[in-house]
Amino acid sequence: MKTCTVCGKEKPEGDYRLHSDKKTVMRYCNDCHLAKRRAQHSTKREERNAQFRARYAANVNGVKDKHAAARKAKYAKQGRAALIAWAAENPEKAAEANRKKMKRGRERLSDYYVRRLLCHPERSEVKQVPEILIECKRLQLMIERECREKR
Amino acid sequence: MKNAEELRAELSQTFAQLKAGEIKPSEAAELANLAGKMIGSAKVQVEYYALRKEQPRIEWLESPNAKVTGDSPAFMAKRPVD
Numbered sequence A: 001m002k003t004c005t006v007c008g009k010e011k012p013e014g015d016y017r018l019h020s021d022k023k024t025v026m027r028y029c030n031d032c033h034l035a036k037r038r039a040q041h042s043t044k045r046e047e048r049n050a051q052f053r054a055r056y057a058a059n060v061n062g063v064k065d066k067h068a069a070a071r072k073a074k075y076a077k078q079g080r081a082a083l084i085a086w087a088a089e090n091p092e093k094a095a096e097a098n099r100k101k102m103k104r105g106r107e108r109l110s111d112y113y114v115r116r117l118l119c120h121p122e123r124s125e126v127k128q129v130p131e132i133l134i135e136c137k138r139l140q141l142m143i144e145r146e147c148r149e150k151r
Numbered sequence B: 001m002k003n004a005e006e007l008r009a010e011l012s013q014t015f016a017q018l019k020a021g022e023i024k025p026s027e028a029a030e031l032a033n034l035a036g037k038m039i040g041s042a043k044v045q046v047e048y049y050a051l052r053k054e055q056p057r058i059e060w061l062e063s064p065n066a067k068v069t070g071d072s073p074a075f076m077a078k079r080p081v082d
């Protein structure tokens, strides 16, 4: 039995959480711990979410890689048709995803983005833009951006 | 610049020099402008043949060593990443 430092009640050790070393128990009981967490939930929410997002972005524990692999496996299994069907059912989500993709493409000057700049799929008959043309265009854009930054 | 590969090499070098501060932005901008025009005219040709559903060889886009295209390591290093 162990006395909780918060509520002062005597409780069996099983009612206490373990420290991160997974050996020693905490000084306050689980009920008090949860009460504290609940109280913190609204005030610390943004801060904690930011922490989680940062951890995810830094790929701590490889969670991000795991998700990417899962997405890839799902795509390999279901194919492009499922994606198109999903986009048709969720036009708003699809538009948002596309906006994100374009933003990422613009920042990284991805093949997808540069190809679209050269020959927009909706305004052009070209199905296959020559690789070398994409590379030249990307370099041109990189120089222009650099010039704008230096001015 | 006889072909696209030469243009790519020129652009790649110019970008490196601009980054290193070896040339003025105005000089680099001039080449970028010229490159834009060359790319534009190549694009017009590509579009034209795509409209006619033809696949002729566009000489300017052909390179003497077409099989070894792809990014040179130096080029990849300079590409912006997130």
Ligand SMILES: [Zn+2]
Residues within 6 Å of the ligand: A004, A005, A006, A007, A008, A009, A028, A029, A030, A031, A032, A033
């Ligand atoms: Zn307690």
